[in-house]
Amino acid sequence: METTEAPLPLLDANQRSKSGGGGGGATSAQTLGNIVVSLLGTGALGLPYAFRVSGWLSGSLGLAAAAAVVYYCMLLLIRCRNKLEEGRDKDGAAVQIQTYGDLGAEAFGVPGRCLTEVLVVISYAGTTVSYLFFMGENLSSVFSSYGISPSAFVFALLLPLEAALSFIRSFSVLAPFSILADACNVLAMAIVLAVDVQQLRKPSRKAKRSAFNGAWSLPFAGGVAVFCFEAFGLTLSLEASMAERRKFPWVLLQAFLGTAAAYICFGVxxxxxxxxxxxxIITLNLPSNWLACIVKVGLCIALAFTFPMIIHPVNEIIENKLDSSEWFQKLCQNLPGRNWLGLQAVRLLIVVAVAFLATSVPGFAILISFTGSTVCALLAFVLPATFHLKLLGSSSTPLQRVLDYSILATGLVFAGYSIYSAVSGHSMGFMT
Structure with a gap:
């Protein structure tokens, strides 16, 4: 899911490069760490259920395939930027590509930028909805003896907390919490895996498990798999941050190989x-003991402090549009803080809207599958392939063009089928 100018939590401001050139000051190890940070998210917690839907073998192969295609498409974005930054604009100035929206503008003008940024907003909003949904469900299960519903936790506890955190505009303040959040995620996944292994040792758990549940189950599991690989949203920022940008493809490959292997193990x-x-949500399968409570609360704390990072692209795109509009300027001219107060109010409204959506979705797995197979598939597959064909198609080999068209067609069919399933109600059948 594409983040436009979101700072990377492990990089200082002086290490980031706004565009091209010789890159930033990040080492390969730092970049590897940032890629892994951006890949780990709530999507992994829905993988076991996705494998239940599709079968453990087909789910594993599908996740590996999704990782390979996302990796390739991330490289397409880098190739497009490198090609554009070799040239000059109509005024003779060097072309600078800082965001996904900039690529959309170079490829298709204003409509390209608008489409790209709309998809970015929807995809990241979907991720924040999944965060609140996950936290509400898990907190409700931890305090089940009190009979507090997930919605009550979302509105009474999480909404005020995230509204307050959304007002923080300095990511240096949030960076330590981001590192803590990722440590909590890794530790929690390790504990869940340990509990899974203990469960497998029980005789009652040795019943036959499906390896393949039919072709119609694959889009659902594929959507969850695509949702898991969120790093495509940070492609341009990650590559530009490196001191030796030519090493980025190899560093990216290492991150994808390790993360895909971990995801497959976790899901299987x-x-x-x-x-x-x-x-x-696999954490809801954990036994009701103190260890499970620690895992659930730890994950909720991690997501609570990751939320401001994830909502940042949404805030940024919307605020940039409002800040440049005349009607918003007129609306804010009588406010004490003028634009600042107006923009803060917009941030609050965004968090409120996300909270209402989080209490309305039918289920965690359905949410991440639909988001992954629609907007995430468009951002990760369709747009990179389309931009590459538009900007570098004439210089590409026939094999590259065939591959681009294949990815483009697959992404469109994937998204189209997922929308059809959602509208017709077919996806709801997976929840039985």
Whole structure:
């Protein structure tokens, strides 16, 4: 999911490069760490259920395929930027590509920028909705003896907290929490895997598990897999941050190989441990003990402090549009803080809207699958292939063009089928 100018939590401001040139000051190790940080998210917690839907073998192969295509498409974005920054604009100035929207503008003008930024907003808003949904469900399960609903936790606890955090505009303040959040995510996944292994040792858990549940189940699992690989949103920022940008493809490959292997293990063991009892959020399968409570609360704390980072692209795009509009300027001219107060009010409204959506979605797995197979598929597959064909098609080999068209067609079919399934209600059948 594409973040436009979102700062990277492990990089200082003087390490980031706004465009091209010789790159930033980040080493390969720092960049590798940032890629892994951007890949780890709530999507992994829905993988065991996705493997229940599709079967453990087809789910594993689908996730590996999604990782390979996302990796290739991230490289397409880099090639497009490198080609554009070799030239000059109509005024003779060097072309600078800082965001995904800039690529859209270079490829298709204003409509290209608008489409790209709309998809960015929807995809990141979908991620923040999944965060609130996940936190509400898990907090409700931890305090189940009190009978507090997930919606109550979202509105009474999470909404005020995230509204307050959204007012923080300095990411240096949030950076330590981001690092803590990723440490909590890794630790929690390790604990869940350990519990899964213990479950597999029980005789009652050795029943046959499906390896393949039919072709119609693959789009659902594929959507979850695409949602898991969120790093395509940080492609341009990650590559520009490196001191030796030519090493980026190799560093990116290392991150994808390691993360894909970890995701496959997490999904397979989670499904094999619980079989048809696998919940759409795997943490809800954990036994009711102090260890499970620590995992759930730890993940909620991690997501609570990651939320401002994820909502940042949404805030930034909307604020940039409002800040340059005459009607918003007139609306804010009588306010005490003028534009600043107006923009803060907009941030509050965005968080409120996300909270209402989080209490309305039918389920965690459905949410991340639909988001992954529609807007994420468009951003990760369709747009990179389209931009590459538009900007470098004439200089590409026939094989490259065939590959681009294949990715483009697959992404469109994937998104189209997912929208059809959602409208017709077919995807709801997976929740049974």
């Amino acid at each position: 063991f989670g499904y094999l441990a619980y079989g048809e009892d696998t919940n759409d």
